[in-house]
Amino acid sequence: MSVFRNNMADEAAFQFLHNEVIQYIYKSAESGETENGRHIAKLENMGFRVGQGLIERLTKDTARFKDELDIMKFVCKDFWTCVFKKQIDNLRTNHQGIYVLQDNKFRLLSQLSAGKQYLEHAPKYLSFSCGLVRGALSSLGVKSIVTAEVSIMPACKTSREVLIKKSN
Amino acid sequence: MSVFRNNMADEAAFQFLHNEVIQYIYKSAESGETENGRHIAKLENMGFRVGQGLIERLTKDTARFKDELDIMKFVCKDFWTCVFKKQIDNLRTNHQGIYVLQDNKFRLLSQLSAGKQYLEHAPKYLSFSCGLVRGALSSLGVKSIVTAEVSIMPACKTSREVLIKKSN
Secondary structure (H helix, E strand, O other): OOHHHHHHHOOHHHHHHHHHHHHHHHHOOOOOHHHHHHHHHHHHHHHHHHHHHHHHHHOOOOOOOOOHHHHHHHHHHHHHHHHHOOOOOEEEEOOOOOEEEEEOOOHHHOOOOOOHHHHHOHHHHHHHHHHHHHHHHHHOOOOOEEEEEEEEOOOOOOOOEEEEEEEO | OOHHHHHHHOOHHHHHHHHHHHHHHHHOOOOOHHHHHHHHHHHHHHHHHHHHHHHHHHOOOOOOOOOHHHHHHHHHHHHHHHHHOOOOOEEEEOOOOOEEEEEOOOHHHOOOOOOHHHHHHHHHHHHHHHHHHHHHHHHOOOOOEEEEEEEEOOOOOOOOEEEEEEEO
16 A cells, blocks of 8 residues: 555544534434534534543553643644644634644535635534544543634645634 | 564554444444344445555565465465464365465454353454455455355454355
């Protein structure tokens, strides 16, 4: 197997499965305004549990974290790499419990075609990942609210900037 | 990140998500005999579509396959590695369209605890993967029936032998 092909397809199984889950959840019921909210919540919950499981496995042999910032750094590096095969590109904080994690090339949006109409579909592609982060933080003792937004209209399919915001 | 930790957690995101999907599908409705069959079919279908997507990505730059055996070898090596980070351990064929793929350490069963009672739950942990193989083969022009069985009572959690059988 060539290295090139391997790299490209490394996270593909996860990505394709994620898409199937979204489609399955959205297909299985009517899609009113309320229903949409419930689907988002379901995806967020799945992400939460996946995040819990992953962080427990990842931190099994890790020394205790010294503070919240230390935890956030771990999420940005080790945790994000485990799921998305890349690190978070930028971490900002107000040092009062708000953190903004920026991924300049967010994989789970790459199936979504560019264009204005995609904006309305973005939440369903982001909620699983919000849950992921919330679950990971929760298992490390940090209660949080995690939201996400697509910050910049993507120029090409593989470069989607996503901001993930953690607040108390 | 240590290499050890990385290796261990490499396919974990996919594995945890797979478990969530099973739980979600099984939770979402009653669980009679018929329902169970429908859930299995749903999982198989999700696997089918994931398999199609993956194989299309994997074979994008690949030369044409010379025959069915060649295709099966690709599935055992490249395709299986892409999803499960390891190759199929053994491939047998009767040279009349039946192939048996053996994975001595099948990851998607590792969450299932050992014991007799697990046997009844095995199908729901195998059907997605049957779909995966069927989808991959289908995209390569090979129509098939794919079944799976757990061949040996596992001695330890991480060594589950699974036989995947492809017939026409």
